[in-house]
Amino acid sequence: MSSRIHECIVRIGETIKDNKDFLTDLDREIGDADHGVNMARGFTAVEDKLPADETDIGAMLKKTGMTLLSTVGGASGPLYGTAYMEAGKIAAGKTEITAADFGAMLEAAIAGIQKRGKAVKGEKTMLDALIPAHDAFMEKANAGADLVTALDAACAAANEGVEFTKTIRATKGRASYLGERSIGHQDPGATSATLTLETIRDFLKE
Numbered sequence: 001m002s003s004r005i006h007e008c009i010v011r012i013g014e015t016i017k018d019n020k021d022f023l024t025d026l027d028r029e030i031g032d033a034d035h036g037v038n039m040a041r042g043f044t045a046v047e048d049k050l051p052a053d054e055t056d057i058g059a060m061l062k063k064t065g066m067t068l069l070s071t072v073g074g075a076s077g078p079l080y081g082t083a084y085m086e087a088g089k090i091a092a093g094k095t096e097i098t099a100a101d102f103g104a105m106l107e108a109a110i111a112g113i114q115k116r117g118k119a120v121k122g123e124k125t126m127l128d129a130l131i132p133a134h135d136a137f138m139e140k141a142n143a144g145a146d147l148v149t150a151l152d153a154a155c156a157a158a159n160e161g162v163e164f165t166k167t168i169r170a171t172k173g174r175a176s177y178l179g180e181r182s183i184g185h186q187d188p189g190a191t192s193a194t195l196t197l198e199t200i201r202d203f204l205k206e
């Protein structure tokens with residue numbers, strides 16, 4: 001029997017694999033055409049390695065992060081790897097997640113990405129989806145919304161963040177080599193981060 005958290009991670013992997021070409025095409029515009037390929041490789045390894053019966057959300061996220069770290073490569077491997085591992089620390093020992101838990105997990109994931117990648121909001125990275133998503137999530141959660149309702153707001157903000165990345169110049173990662181020419185293209189990492197949040201939201205709605 002597959003645990004809920006195992007199923008959720010598998011679902012995220014399916015979304016990434018379904019969007020492999022899309023993410024790679026976005027990275028072709030402003031990078032080196034490997035973001036979808038990188039992430040799909042990582043989630044294939046995750047699917048192969050993760051114990052289906054693990055119910056500890058923290059333990060599952062930690063293993064997911066370690067696997068992504070060792071298989072994805074590029075800039076996004078260490079960044080996503082760290083994000084999952086840091087979120088996993090917050091969820092250690094938990095088999096259920098509240099809105100407050102998820103808010104803290106997202107915050108820890110963002111802090112991990114920032115510590116590792118030294119980027120801030122507005123540099124055309126995954127943070128331009130994740131930071132507004134976290135802000136919107138907390139606004140709802142602090143007003144008493146449940147996890148799915150807060151995630152709905154987070155996903156809307158993440159999508160706006162992806163749109164925003166089209167309007168700005170990249171100053172971190174490979175896309176920064178393009179300078180002004182990176183304007184007009186949406187960031188691949190912001191896109192995969194948004195797809196991830198949407199998959200979690202949709203999974204929790206079932």
Ligand SMILES: Nc1ncnc2c1ncn2[C@@H]1O[C@H](COP(=O)(O)OP(=O)(O)O)[C@@H](O)[C@H]1O
Binds near residue numbers: 034119
């Ligand atoms: N310093 C950073 N902080 C946060 N995200 C970053 C950073 N550098 C790159 N990224 C994200 O990584 C994505 C590119 O991932 P990927 O193509 O897999 O790696 P690479 O750029 O090494 O080929 C970008 O779209 C961006 O969202």
Ligand SMILES: [Mg+2]
Binds near residue numbers: 027032033035
């Ligand atoms: Mg790339």
